[in-house]
Amino acid sequence: MDSKKFLLQEKDIPTAWFNIIPQMPTKPRPMLNPATKQPLSAEDLFPLFSEEAARQEMNTTDSWIEIPEQVRDIYKIWRPTPLVRAAGLEKAIGTNCRIYFKNESVSPVGSHKLNSAIPQAFYCKQQGVTNITTETGAGQWGAALSLASRMFGLDLAVYMVKVSYHQKPYRRSIMQTYGAEVVASPSMSTKAGRKIITDTPNHQGSLGTAISEAVELAMSTPNCKYALGSVLNHVSLHQTVIGLEAEKQMEMAGDYPDIVIGCFGGGSNFSGIAFPFMRHNLEGNKNTTFIAAEPASCPKLTRGVMQYDFGDEAGYTPLIPMLTLGHNFAPANIHAGGLRYHGAGAVVSQLMCDNLMSAVDIPQLESFDAATLFAKAEGIIPAPESAHAIAAAIRQARKADEEGSPKVILFNLSGHGLIDMTAYDRYLAGDLANYEVTDEDVARNVAGLDKII
Amino acid sequence: MDSKKFLLQEKDIPTAWFNIIPQMPTKPRPMLNPATKQPLSAEDLFPLFSEEAARQEMNTTDSWIEIPEQVRDIYKIWRPTPLVRAAGLEKAIGTNCRIYFKNESVSPVGSHKLNSAIPQAFYCKQQGVTNITTETGAGQWGAALSLASRMFGLDLAVYMVKVSYHQKPYRRSIMQTYGAEVVASPSMSTKAGRKIITDTPNHQGSLGTAISEAVELAMSTPNCKYALGSVLNHVSLHQTVIGLEAEKQMEMAGDYPDIVIGCFGGGSNFSGIAFPFMRHNLEGNKNTTFIAAEPASCPKLTRGVMQYDFGDEAGYTPLIPMLTLGHNFAPANIHAGGLRYHGAGAVVSQLMCDNLMSAVDIPQLESFDAATLFAKAEGIIPAPESAHAIAAAIRQARKADEEGSPKVILFNLSGHGLIDMTAYDRYLAGDLANYEVTDEDVARNVAGLDKII
Numbered sequence: 001m002d003s004k005k006f007l008l009q010e011k012d013i014p015t016a017w018f019n020i021i022p023q024m025p026t027k028p029r030p031m032l033n034p035a036t037k038q039p040l041s042a043e044d045l046f047p048l049f050s051e052e053a054a055r056q057e058m059n060t061t062d063s064w065i066e067i068p069e070q071v072r073d074i075y076k077i078w079r080p081t082p083l084v085r086a087a088g089l090e091k092a093i094g095t096n097c098r099i100y101f102k103n104e105s106v107s108p109v110g111s112h113k114l115n116s117a118i119p120q121a122f123y124c125k126q127q128g129v130t131n132i133t134t135e136t137g138a139g140q141w142g143a144a145l146s147l148a149s150r151m152f153g154l155d156l157a158v159y160m161v162k163v164s165y166h167q168k169p170y171r172r173s174i175m176q177t178y179g180a181e182v183v184a185s186p187s188m189s190t191k192a193g194r195k196i197i198t199d200t201p202n203h204q205g206s207l208g209t210a211i212s213e214a215v216e217l218a219m220s221t222p223n224c225k226y227a228l229g230s231v232l233n234h235v236s237l238h239q240t241v242i243g244l245e246a247e248k249q250m251e252m253a254g255d256y257p258d259i260v261i262g263c264f265g266g267g268s269n270f271s272g273i274a275f276p277f278m279r280h281n282l283e284g285n286k287n288t289t290f291i292a293a294e295p296a297s298c299p300k301l302t303r304g305v306m307q308y309d310f311g312d313e314a315g316y317t318p319l320i321p322m323l324t325l326g327h328n329f330a331p332a333n334i335h336a337g338g339l340r341y342h343g344a345g346a347v348v349s350q351l352m353c354d355n356l357m358s359a360v361d362i363p364q365l366e367s368f369d370a371a372t373l374f375a376k377a378e379g380i381i382p383a384p385e386s387a388h389a390i391a392a393a394i395r396q397a398r399k400a401d402e403e404g405s406p407k408v409i410l411f412n413l414s415g416h417g418l419i420d421m422t423a424y425d426r427y428l429a430g431d432l433a434n435y436e437v438t439d440e441d442v443a444r445n446v447a448g449l450d451k452i453i
Numbered sequence: 454m455d456s457k458k459f460l461l462q463e464k465d466i467p468t469a470w471f472n473i474i475p476q477m478p479t480k481p482r483p484m485l486n487p488a489t490k491q492p493l494s495a496e497d498l499f500p501l502f503s504e505e506a507a508r509q510e511m512n513t514t515d516s517w518i519e520i521p522e523q524v525r526d527i528y529k530i531w532r533p534t535p536l537v538r539a540a541g542l543e544k545a546i547g548t549n550c551r552i553y554f555k556n557e558s559v560s561p562v563g564s565h566k567l568n569s570a571i572p573q574a575f576y577c578k579q580q581g582v583t584n585i586t587t588e589t590g591a592g593q594w595g596a597a598l599s600l601a602s603r604m605f606g607l608d609l610a611v612y613m614v615k616v617s618y619h620q621k622p623y624r625r626s627i628m629q630t631y632g633a634e635v636v637a638s639p640s641m642s643t644k645a646g647r648k649i650i651t652d653t654p655n656h657q658g659s660l661g662t663a664i665s666e667a668v669e670l671a672m673s674t675p676n677c678k679y680a681l682g683s684v685l686n687h688v689s690l691h692q693t694v695i696g697l698e699a700e701k702q703m704e705m706a707g708d709y710p711d712i713v714i715g716c717f718g719g720g721s722n723f724s725g726i727a728f729p730f731m732r733h734n735l736e737g738n739k740n741t742t743f744i745a746a747e748p749a750s751c752p753k754l755t756r757g758v759m760q761y762d763f764g765d766e767a768g769y770t771p772l773i774p775m776l777t778l779g780h781n782f783a784p785a786n787i788h789a790g791g792l793r794y795h796g797a798g799a800v801v802s803q804l805m806c807d808n809l810m811s812a813v814d815i816p817q818l819e820s821f822d823a824a825t826l827f828a829k830a831e832g833i834i835p836a837p838e839s840a841h842a843i844a845a846a847i848r849q850a851r852k853a854d855e856e857g858s859p860k861v862i863l864f865n866l867s868g869h870g871l872i873d874m875t876a877y878d879r880y881l882a883g884d885l886a887n888y889e890v891t892d893e894d895v896a897r898n899v900a901g902l903d904k905i906i
Contacts, residue, residue, distance in 0.1 A: 003529075003530060005463065005529060005530070007460070007462065007463070076457070076458060077456060077458070077831075077832050106559060108832040110871065169874070169875070170871070170872075170875075171874075173874035173877045173878040173881070174834060174871070174874060174877075176878075176881050177825055177828050177874075177877045177881065178829060179829055372630055375630050376603050376630075376631060376632055378530075379530050379600050380561045381627060381630055418563065418623070419623075419871055419872075421623040421624075421627060421630075422622070422623075424629075425625075425626040425629075428629050428630070
């Protein structure tokens with residue numbers, strides 16, 4: 001075990017987030033109001049999000065957005081996070097490549113999600129909001145926002161997809177321990193929930209139904225805002241602390257990445273590790289390859305179509321220009337619950353169209369092969385989501401070795417898997433399967449949707 | 454949230470462990486062979502433990518024992534660990550005291566146990582051992598030794614108490630993910646196990662039965678040694694990295710602790726945080742108060758008797774001079790499984806007798822009150838074991854405030870509770886109870902044992 005950590009001091013926590021949009025050769029198209037098909041302004045989002053989050057969402061001009069001192073103070077609980085030269089992993093796969101990972105699993109909730117939960121809660125508090133609401137699937141985002149809300153004395157109601165509420169009681173208990181109200185969705189607490197339960201008794205919920213309930217609560221409750229954990233520009237913005245720290249740490253290591261990899265659900269952790277390095281490509285100084293690793297069962301980047309689509313299944317959100325499988329796409333029930341989302345955020349979708357980044361899809365079994373290999377080699381049991389980034393890194397290392405051209409590979413370890421051991425249990429028992437989605441599946445699903453625009 | 458971390462660099466990881474025995478005014482009495490009642494030598498322990506562990510166990514002369522470079526290299530995966538000024542906790546309880554905690558929860562397995570698992574596995578590897586075996590109750594020690602064994606390419610068999618094997622599947626899966634063989638104990642794989650199952654079909658196991666099976670396997674398998682995660686001197690020795698780092702970090706903070714607190718099961722994490730500070734008391738330079746926080750349901754320090762006793766329920770181990778509730782004491786099934794042990798190690802027992810440290814017992818509900826308060830204030834969900842240290846720290850802070858004499862309090866956060874959320878769930882549901890043990894209960898239990906010496 002010759003793995004080596006590169007550590008920063010608290011003073012090295014970035015003082016500003018990096019906004020990639022001003023440097024993009026093609027700006028992402030704007031979000032649209034689904035009724036009028038007109039572009040939305042930041043003000044149009046004020047009823048739903050905190051004003052500062054809405055302004056950040058629409059900011060296409062400022063490359064750097066200051067991190068409030070109060071947010072940096074809380075980042076200090078677990079940041080800066082370590083960068084690790086994964087010598088154990090290199091040895092285990094016998095590669096000549098140098099592999100590094102940024103370890104975001106060290107946050108108190110075990111994932112990178114806290115990087116955006118803290119500022120989102122802070123901006124709510126700052127404008128006098130008293131209540132927040134959100135939805136959560138597997139519970140990583142819900143856990144992060146529960147802690148963030150507690151730290152600013154805000155009340156939080158989390159709509160947790162009913163099947164997860166019962167199958168993942170540990171994450172539910174974490175949210176409750178931080179003092180959040182956790183409701184199994186669909187619930188009787190909203191009109192949307194009551195309608196679903198009335199129409200379909202015993203409905204087990206979906207991210208779509210949970211979003212509908214959370215949005216309804218936010219819109220109908222005084223002093224209540226809604227918060228989202230991925231997909232949107234301001235969430236990716238907050239996550240750039242990952243890549244900005246990693247940049248300094250790669251410098252300490254005397255290396256610069258040829259390849260940067262992140263797993264991909266809605267885009268937040270990928271954007272966080274990638275965008276700060278991508279700016280050097282856009283400035284013409286570097287030629288790094290960026291790879292998003294998505295599950296083969298939910299392949300919006302590798303097989304999706306580029307069009308305006310809703311962010312949720314029920315169609316309550318603004319229209320977002322995205323690479324999408326169709327907002328009603330029902331991904332297989334893989335254990336990487338955080339990657340089961342039908343579309344990619346507007347910025348990443350545009351970067352894909354402009355060939356400024358690429359994507360690979362990873363079958364579930366390959367992800368767990370990589371996860372257990374990594375656990376034995378580096379000691380950390382990765383989240384099933386993060387395992388996709390590890391698998392992609394191993395693929396790239398093997399390819400480079402075959403080509404006789406060793407590379408410097410950096411990936412983001414977005415979280416640990418200690419609360420996902422049921423998944424490992426099933427993997428070790430040989431109970432897990434692969435689920436593939438074909439281009440034809442996607443074409444059929446998208447064609448079946450009403451024409452959106 | 455004004456909590457502040459004090460961080461060291463890798464070069465600050467101690468290069469030697471601190472052995473308190475040479476400085477003790479009264480040396481602990483020796484372990485005895487139960488058959489001959491004669492003191493044991495290091496060589497007597499060679500069949501069971503690695504030779505270096507056995508030598509360290511018996512070392513009463515060297516105050517500093519060098520940490521092998523290979524062990525320090527692996528410590529670097531997660532060490533040095535942070536020291537935190539718990540300003541959030543201070544504010545939450547409104548104290549004038551300054552409270553610090555050492556955060557051992559950041560290890561890949563989530564607890565301090567890895568500090569001793571790594572050297573124990575290393576010394577086995579060094580002398581050509583190929584197999585290790587151990588027992589585990591709740592699974593913290595088993596998980597740590599699983600990772601340590603994997604890192605040195607050793608095969609590990611863990612006998613896990615049967616009721617935990619079924620009730621705590623997450624910890625079992627963690628061990629299996631690291632490649633350990635995990636056997637529910639009692640099992641059919643040993644004579645001891647077969648006898649228990651034959652005598653008592655459907656026996657749910659105990660730490661005593663699991664130790665018997667592990668010891669039998671070690672003694673009957675070529676090239677196989679046994680490893681223990683607490684109680685013994687060499688385990689406490691390895692854990693002193695905690696206190697040695699904390700000493701430097703308190704200096705960075707410009708403070709020195711008036712009170713040092715650790716939770717107490719067999720003694721390893723308490724010894725680890727306390728002994729390095731205690732040496733300054735023994736040298737006459739400081740007057741710090743040391744407090745071990747044990748559960749009210751298993752109060753060997755506050756209510757136990759000092760006598761020679763077995764380390765296991767079945768009576769297979771050497772006789773150890775200990776504060777004990779009797780080796781057949783059956784503690785209530787509290788969620789802090791790591792604190793359910795009948796006796797204290799020889800060194801701590803002697804220090805208690807000499808009034809060089811003290812102890813408090815904490816009811817289960819008070820420990821969870823403290824745990825949830827801490828989670829909300831500092832963001833980290835503590836292990837149920839560590840919650841006892843937090844509760845004791847809160848008691849001390851309130852006492853100091855009442856006396857109008859604010860203190861500097863340092864406690865050890867031995868692990869996180871992310872794999873113990875079932876316990877929090879039951880606490881939040883109001884399902885947890887307190888279990889008290891009286892002096893009369895102890896006297897009755899000890900009197901019922903055969904006279905040992």
